Amino acid sequence: xxxxxxxxxxxxxxxxxxxxxxxxxxxxxxxxxxxxYPYGCTTVFAPGWEVDSSGGVHGLCQxxxxxxxxxxxxxxxxxxxxxxxxxxxxxTASCGAPVQDWKSIDLVFP
Amino acid sequence: MKLRTGLHxxxxxxxxxxxxxxxxxxxxxxxxxxxxxxxxxxxxxxDPVTVLRExxxxxxxxxxxxxxxxxxxxxxxxxxPPRAALPPMPxxxxxxxxxxxxxxxxxxxxxxxYGADKLTAANAPAGRAMMLPETAKQSIDFLIRSxxxxxxxxxxxxxxxxxxxxxxxxxxxxxxxxxxxxxxxRIHFSLTTNATLLTDEVIKFLVAHRFGITISIDGDEKxxxxxRRYKSGKxxxxxxxxxxxxxxxxxxxxxxxxxxxRVTLTHDAGSVLDTYRYLTxxxxxxxxxxxxxxxxPGRGYELSPGAYDRMLSEFATLTEDFxxxxxxxxxxxxxxxxxxxxxxxxxxxxxHPCGAGLxxxxxxxxxxxxxxxxxxxxxxxxxxxxxxxxxxxIRTAFLEQAHIDRKTDCKTCFARPLCAGGCYHEAHVRxxxxxKANLHACxxxxxxxxxxxxxxxxxxxxxxxxxxxxESQ
Numbered sequence: 001x002x003x004x005x006x007x008x009x010x011x012x013x014x015x016x017x018x019x020x021x022x023x024x025x026x027x028x029x030x031x032x033x034x035x036x037y038p039y040g041c042t043t044v045f046a047p048g049w050e051v052d053s054s055g056g057v058h059g060l061c062q063x064x065x066x067x068x069x070x071x072x073x074x075x076x077x078x079x080x081x082x083x084x085x086x087x088x089x090x091x092t093a094s095c096g097a098p099v100q101d102w103k104s105i106d107l108v109f110p
Numbered sequence: 111m112k113l114r115t116g117l118h119x120x121x122x123x124x125x126x127x128x129x130x131x132x133x134x135x136x137x138x139x140x141x142x143x144x145x146x147x148x149x150x151x152x153x154x155x156x157d158p159v160t161v162l163r164e165x166x167x168x169x170x171x172x173x174x175x176x177x178x179x180x181x182x183x184x185x186x187x188x189x190x191p192p193r194a195a196l197p198p199m200p201x202x203x204x205x206x207x208x209x210x211x212x213x214x215x216x217x218x219x220x221x222x223x224y225g226a227d228k229l230t231a232a233n234a235p236a237g238r239a240m241m242l243p244e245t246a247k248q249s250i251d252f253l254i255r256s257x258x259x260x261x262x263x264x265x266x267x268x269x270x271x272x273x274x275x276x277x278x279x280x281x282x283x284x285x286x287x288x289x290x291x292x293x294x295x296r297i298h299f300s301l302t303t304n305a306t307l308l309t310d311e312v313i314k315f316l317v318a319h320r321f322g323i324t325i326s327i328d329g330d331e332k333x334x335x336x337x338r339r340y341k342s343g344k345x346x347x348x349x350x351x352x353x354x355x356x357x358x359x360x361x362x363x364x365x366x367x368x369x370x371x372r373v374t375l376t377h378d379a380g381s382v383l384d385t386y387r388y389l390t391x392x393x394x395x396x397x398x399x400x401x402x403x404x405x406x407p408g409r410g411y412e413l414s415p416g417a418y419d420r421m422l423s424e425f426a427t428l429t430e431d432f433x434x435x436x437x438x439x440x441x442x443x444x445x446x447x448x449x450x451x452x453x454x455x456x457x458x459x460x461x462h463p464c465g466a467g468l469x470x471x472x473x474x475x476x477x478x479x480x481x482x483x484x485x486x487x488x489x490x491x492x493x494x495x496x497x498x499x500x501x502x503x504i505r506t507a508f509l510e511q512a513h514i515d516r517k518t519d520c521k522t523c524f525a526r527p528l529c530a531g532g533c534y535h536e537a538h539v540r541x542x543x544x545x546k547a548n549l550h551a552c553x554x555x556x557x558x559x560x561x562x563x564x565x566x567x568x569x570x571x572x573x574x575x576x577x578x579x580x581e582s583q
Contacts (some may be wrong), residue, residue, distance in 0.1 A: 003142045003144055003169070003172065003176045004145050005139060005141075006138075007138045007566075008137060008138040008455045008457045008566075009582065010457020011135075011137035014135060014137055014181065018179045018180060
């Protein structure tokens with residue numbers, strides 16, 4: 001608030017609210033901070049990354065394609081995606097933006 | 111989408127800095143030159159992209175964001191969120207005004223109680239002249255019973271001439287103090303008097319019980335005796351002057367609560383500044399409040415539009431005196447401005463002009479409840495009795511009808527949060543309906559608020575700490 005200076009008690013209360021709201025909006029307009037995953041996400045009791053608790057995909061990460069990366073890069077999870085640590089380190093190399101290009105990621109045949 | 115600056119009033123301090131008082135929020139903001147230009151650019155609805163391009167200032171977008179986020183500039187046509195019609199009812203009582211008598215030993219020419227503007231019908235039987243101690247006690251029971259969780263209550267004694275019924279005041283104070291102790295509440299007392307009956311005994315009693323005392327007095331001998339006379343026509347100044355000096359000296363010695371003077375301004379009143387100086391410097395009052403006389407048109411003593419202008423310029427002189435004192439770090443006793451600055455600093459936003467019918471009620475000598483002391487004995491404004499309590503349907507209906515949102519004339523007025531249409535009694539006398547806005551006084555109110563805002567800005571620029579005394583919790 002550099003151009004307007006709240007003076008009376010009411011103005012100061014309103015300005016404090018505005019500053020607070022501006023602070024709250026910040027995380028939504030910037031990249032979120034990296035999530036701290038536990039080593040091996042089997043300890044995370046999420047409903048499951050391939051389907052949600054209802055058996056569909058609506059409750060999954062949005063976009064759900066992001067799961068490919070989270071499973072592959074940050075959390076090795078061999079059951080759903082290729083193992084990127086040792087056997088298939090270049091599995092997603094052909095895909096720059098998974099939201100658009102996820103179809104270019106091919107199957108692997110170990 | 112076009113943007114528009116909301117209803118506001120702009121003032122500048124002596125260094126040319128601009129300040130905006132926003133009607134919707136009652137907030138006061140200091141704006142820099144850029145924000146000031148932007149607020150002016152949207153006085154009429156305008157397209158923000160065009161305005162920013164024409165301004166060509168790199169910082170303008172950030173300034174506009176500040177104005178928008180603080181509610182100063184908003185989308186054109188944006189509707190305000192609906193306001194609560196009434197606070198949760200029944201609203202707990204804080205103050206009860208006991209009209210302990212309807213008789214007076216003076217016969218002031220402008221009195222609304224005895225003159226042509228009396229509310230009770232001419233042929234109506236007069237109420238009991240003196241309130242019985244029993245009725246005062248019932249009133250205190252009613253106040254405590256109706257005060258909810260409030261821990262501090264006020265009983266104000268009023269008249270007629272209040273001190274004509276000193277015996278009932280003594281009985282009421284004794285009873286109230288005992289009951290307050292029993293109910294773990296604190297009760298303050300206050301009283302308004304014309305000072306003619308302030309004997310040593312009365313003074314001792316009032317000071318001992320820490321009364322907040324207001325003296326109705328119009329100034330020095332010439333001012334006082336013009337309207338405030340006995341029925342014989344003899345002026346009252348010679349009687350009251352020594353009594354007031356004794357009261358103020360005793361009260362100072364005992365460190366009592368500040369004593370205030372209340373001056374009624376008529377068309378022929380002398381200089382407000384001279385009256386203020388006399389009452390504070392000579393007589394020793396701590397506070398002086400000035401009120402324009404309440405009168406229906408054609409009474410002779412009512413204020414003409416020209417008199418309102420003169421009064422405003424007199425107030426400007428007194429305001430200047432206040433600002434000089436404030437900048438020097440001294441308190442000043444101009445009560446009207448003290449009250450206004452408190453409301454401005456807190457950002458008071460009134461739905462109703464005063465507490466009448468909400469936290470405050472008046473009681474007639476016979477125990478009838480009215481909106482306030484000015485309406486007692488008016489059958490058409492009765493809201494119950496101290497014995498049976500408030501008729502909540504009457505009270506709620508009145509408050510709904512007197513709400514600021516119902517006063518369509520006030521919709522375009524920047525001073526609405528402070529005035530809310532003005533005194534119910536004044537509206538009743540001038541316009542025949544307590545729920546109407548006092549349109550005869552609009553220029554006067556706006557002029558007074560403008561003076562208050564300028565004083566606020568100037569004091570704020572010199573010493574923001576001055577306003578700590580007005581802060582609410």
